[in-house]
Amino acid sequence: MSSRRTRNYDPMDGGHRAWATAFGSFLVQFCGYGYINSFGVYQDFYTRIYLTNQPPSAISWIGALSSFLVANITLISGLPYDRGWFHHLMIVGSSLQSLSLFALSLAKPGQFYMSTPTASYSAVARKCSREVPFILMTSGFVLCQIGFYFPVFYLQLDSIKHGIDVHFSFYSLVILNAASVIGRCTAGTLAAYTGLLNLSIAATAACGALIIYMISLRQMSSVIAIGVTYGYASGVYLATVVPLVTMLTPSLSELG
Numbered sequence: 001m002s003s004r005r006t007r008n009y010d011p012m013d014g015g016h017r018a019w020a021t022a023f024g025s026f027l028v029q030f031c032g033y034g035y036i037n038s039f040g041v042y043q044d045f046y047t048r049i050y051l052t053n054q055p056p057s058a059i060s061w062i063g064a065l066s067s068f069l070v071a072n073i074t075l076i077s078g079l080p081y082d083r084g085w086f087h088h089l090m091i092v093g094s095s096l097q098s099l100s101l102f103a104l105s106l107a108k109p110g111q112f113y114m115s116t117p118t119a120s121y122s123a124v125a126r127k128c129s130r131e132v133p134f135i136l137m138t139s140g141f142v143l144c145q146i147g148f149y150f151p152v153f154y155l156q157l158d159s160i161k162h163g164i165d166v167h168f169s170f171y172s173l174v175i176l177n178a179a180s181v182i183g184r185c186t187a188g189t190l191a192a193y194t195g196l197l198n199l200s201i202a203a204t205a206a207c208g209a210l211i212i213y214m215i216s217l218r219q220m221s222s223v224i225a226i227g228v229t230y231g232y233a234s235g236v237y238l239a240t241v242v243p244l245v246t247m248l249t250p251s252l253s254e255l256g
Contacts, residue, residue, distance in 0.1 A: 039063035183235020
């Protein structure tokens with residue numbers, strides 16, 4: 001009986017169900033993080049056309065709140081996920097996202113809408129809090145996230161403000177996200193030679209340097225350079241986050 005149960009819970013490796021799962025995961029990432037990474041289009045539209053009486057810093061709170069919730073709503077969804085409610089979470093989450101996009105058409109300028117929001121999480125947190133490498137990794141990710149979305153939010157708007165063609169600037173985020181895809185796909189190969197931790201540190205440092213380099217954005221070539229290099233570096237960084245968490249988690253039974 002035990003061997004049969006073990007076979008039932010073995011990870012799928014090949015076959016239609018495994019590839020369908022991989023494709024479904026791609027779609028979830030595409031509609032989740034992909035949508036958040038395109039907020040720069042909204043930032044530009046709201047700043048120049050729709051909410052001209054609001055400063056860009058105030059408008060960026062829309063995207064900042066969205067990206068914050070994407071990562072931190074897991075504090076709520078983690079427990080039902082561990083109890084096997086995966087399909088329920090997917091249905092509810094997908095429905096809420098679709099409903100929110102439809103409801104966006106009902107929002108008007110000047111109106112504000114606010115809402116208020118068990119493997120033992122406290123036990124896991126207490127154990128992980130005694131692991132110095134895990135603490136340093138978590139602190140590093142928090143600091144990186146502070147500026148991570150700055151180019152995603154402002155690259156398109158910043159290029160237009162510096163007199164670069166509006167039609168070309170619209171594609172700056174396309175360039176950035178396309179380069180990010182390449183970075184995510186090649187990160188595994190690079191990590192095999194450099195080491196996962198070293199690659200994560202290098203990618204994070206490169207992202208920080210490129211954000212500072214945005215000060216020199218003046219012409220079309222600089223937009224392309226920033227879009228390609230930051231997109232690639234950020235893609236590598238994102239691809240190393242989960243494996244690094246797995247590597248530094250004290251016990252794999254507590255992962256997730």
